[in-house]
Amino acid sequence: MDNKPFFTVGIVGATGVVGQELLHLLQERNFPIATLRLFASARSAGKVVEWAGRKLTVEEASPGVFADIDVAFFAVDGSTTRALAPDAVKAGCLVIDKSSAYRMDPAVPLVIPEINPEGLRSHHGIIANPNCSTAVTLMALWPLHLKFGLKRFFAATYQSVSGTGADAVDELDTQVQAHVKGTTIPRKVYPYQIAFNAIPQVDSFGTDGYTGEETKMMQESRKIMGLPNLKVSATCVRVPVVRAHSIAVNAEFERPVSVAAARAAIAAFAGAELVDDPARQVYPTPLDFSRKVRCGVGRIRLDTALDNGLALWVSGDNLWKGAALNALQNAELIAREGWLKPKAALART
Numbered sequence: 001m002d003n004k005p006f007f008t009v010g011i012v013g014a015t016g017v018v019g020q021e022l023l024h025l026l027q028e029r030n031f032p033i034a035t036l037r038l039f040a041s042a043r044s045a046g047k048v049v050e051w052a053g054r055k056l057t058v059e060e061a062s063p064g065v066f067a068d069i070d071v072a073f074f075a076v077d078g079s080t081t082r083a084l085a086p087d088a089v090k091a092g093c094l095v096i097d098k099s100s101a102y103r104m105d106p107a108v109p110l111v112i113p114e115i116n117p118e119g120l121r122s123h124h125g126i127i128a129n130p131n132c133s134t135a136v137t138l139m140a141l142w143p144l145h146l147k148f149g150l151k152r153f154f155a156a157t158y159q160s161v162s163g164t165g166a167d168a169v170d171e172l173d174t175q176v177q178a179h180v181k182g183t184t185i186p187r188k189v190y191p192y193q194i195a196f197n198a199i200p201q202v203d204s205f206g207t208d209g210y211t212g213e214e215t216k217m218m219q220e221s222r223k224i225m226g227l228p229n230l231k232v233s234a235t236c237v238r239v240p241v242v243r244a245h246s247i248a249v250n251a252e253f254e255r256p257v258s259v260a261a262a263r264a265a266i267a268a269f270a271g272a273e274l275v276d277d278p279a280r281q282v283y284p285t286p287l288d289f290s291r292k293v294r295c296g297v298g299r300i301r302l303d304t305a306l307d308n309g310l311a312l313w314v315s316g317d318n319l320w321k322g323a324a325l326n327a328l329q330n331a332e333l334i335a336r337e338g339w340l341k342p343k344a345a346l347a348r349t
């Protein structure tokens with residue numbers, strides 16, 4: 001007899017771009033769901049969403065809704081997460097959070113399952129997931145760190161508009177259409193026109209001149225890889241790409257590097273796909289790495305300005321590995337290992 005447990009699952013932020021991808025992936029990857037409940041703001045309450053042949057009605061997220069839920073994926077902004085997650089935890093619901101609310105809280109594990117899965121056993125009810133550009137970057141750097149010992153890295157990102165959410169995807173689309181029609185280009189989400197442009201600002205500026213996104217890359221990389229003294233410098237740029245982030249990385253290592261050994265390390269890593277044949281113009285692009293489980297790594301070459309340095313390019317789906325997929329992979333591992341018991345089963349014992 002199949003004793004596989006089935007869970008009551010909630011998505012908080014089910015109407016957003018990350019929430020929508022979660023809905024898709026939960027079905028595609030066959031997560032063991034007994035009941036799925038969808039939550040969003042009062043604006044969306046009552047909306048009907050088709051999922052796996054069922055019609056699900058979106059409910060307004062509120063502190064009282066978590067009593068029966070085993071695991072809730074949070075895909076809302078940080079302040080909404082902070083307002084609701086403690087109640088979910090009190091109700092015995094495991095929170096797998098996509099926001100930045102708890103990422104740097106020392107009591108909350110920040111987990112990429114290919115790198116630090118041990119955090120999935122040491123949580124106190126909340127598991128944080130990394131920022132999208134950090135997650136994609138580390139899919140290239142982690143196997144290289146294991147091979148050569150990472151000392152420091154520089155990153156320049158090329159981030160898609162879906163990283164800002166559903167409104168930003170609409171904004172790019174509307175601006176492109178206005179440009180084609182020759183009408184005034186509307187602007188709401190970004191400080192500058194994003195169509196046919198590049199904006200060197202992702203998130204707001206800190207007093208040190210770095211943006212929130214750049215600081216996240218530094219802090220989250222250290223926490224996830226367990227390298228508290230790692231030196232990181234990033235410039236994060238928004239580009240008019242709909243989906244998938246790309247990052248140009250220059251990394252320095254403790255031990256001598258070679259392109260062949262770096263390629264072999266990337267090819268052997270579960271989170272990455274080696275796409276690297278410059279002679280045939282083969283390298284990853286965001287279009288090719290949209291809706292892909294792995295992140296594409298290519299353009300691997302010796303860095304000419306660093307000792308034991310490598311330069312490379314990585315493209316990965318910000319909505320999948322950068323968000324919904326990583327959260328789901330964490331839940332899948334927890335379910336597979338039996339680290340979470342459905343409340344309904346516990347009530348029967």
Ligand SMILES: NC(=O)c1ccc[n+]([C@@H]2O[C@H](COP(=O)([O-])OP(=O)(O)OC[C@H]3O[C@@H](n4cnc5c(N)ncnc54)[C@H](OP(=O)(O)O)[C@@H]3O)[C@@H](O)[C@H]2O)c1
Nearest residue numbers: 013015016017018040041044075076099132163165166323
């Ligand atoms: N997009 C990415 O690539 C990405 C990557 C990594 C992490 N993240 C993080 O994931 C989270 C979601 O991002 P997103 O890109 O999916 O944003 P989004 O498209 O703007 O969606 C936001 C979601 O939050 C819901 N929401 C807003 N206020 C709420 C409230 N008071 N109560 C309940 N629900 C509320 C919205 O519901 P309504 O439709 O009812 O307004 C919507 O479902 C954010 O923390 C973001 O930083 C995003």
